[in-house]
Amino acid sequence: MAALAPRQLFLNLRPRDDATLENFLSLPGNSAALEALGSGGEDQVYLHGPADGGKSHLLQALCHAAGPGALYLPGSAVAAYPAEEVLSGAEGLALVCIDELDLLAGREDWEQALFHFYNRARESACRLCVAAARPPGTLPLELPDLRSRLAAGLVFALPAPDDAARRAILSFRAGRRGLRLAPELAGYILARAPRGLADLLAVLERLDQASLAARRPLTQPFVREVMSW
Incomplete structure (x- = not known):
């Protein structure tokens, strides 16, 4: 080509x-x-x-x-x-x-x-x-x-985000999508998701789509089910 x-x-x-x-x-x-x-x-x-x-x-x-x-x-x-x-x-x-x-x-x-x-x-x-x-x-x-x-x-x-910044970014981007992310759930996701910010936001995208499709809020059992964690 x-x-x-x-x-x-x-x-x-x-x-x-x-x-x-x-x-x-x-x-x-x-x-x-x-x-x-x-x-x-x-x-x-x-x-x-x-x-x-x-x-x-x-x-x-x-x-x-x-x-x-x-x-x-x-x-x-x-x-x-x-x-x-x-x-x-x-x-x-x-x-x-x-x-x-x-x-x-x-x-x-x-x-x-x-x-x-x-x-x-x-x-x-x-x-x-x-x-x-x-x-x-x-x-x-x-x-x-x-x-x-x-x-x-x-x-x-522009420095790489530390753990506190990654948590803040995750919660911020979730809010931009209209998702309510409890602090405990944010910690659960951060502990299991890849450390790269792009990968972390890809996880958020996947969870958002799954939440919309299932018409279910983000909870730890739902996140565990979607991500197979």
Whole structure:
């Protein structure tokens, strides 16, 4: 099967429906980044940290909020495509979010294209938000000028959620779905669900669907039955 052209590819890069600012819980470790991103006043923001820190969620949420004038580019989806073609003309948009920058670092074609895109975006007032596992200073880049561009704006570290934060996020996301999650039941789920936040939220999705189908509230016996715990 032939690979998609870059412009066709963009049609398949829609943010997840649930990745919105309203679905993102403000915590001490992420509140500064959330405030800066939500205000819309910063032209360039760089987020870094582990997978569960919420980087991808925030970038997709910004694209949701910005509407059709935004573009979400995860490195895992665009790395195989010509960098110049992917980024050509994107500076004409209101917002471009580049996720998983780690997967593009060390690639001469992508580093050069990103450097020139940063310059074009700045000249055209295109807002640029980038996310990677590492801060700009330790990202394995070959182009020093690109490193300088990445570090020129606001830089925020988003930590992985600890157990208390995971509990708060689980209860928050359950509430967003209209589910009542008693503290004891939240503890029961957290003790048995995978530690990864995406996996934990997938458990919540499964329980929500099962609760709707069975027309039963979430109780420990029901959760045990659905999850085979």
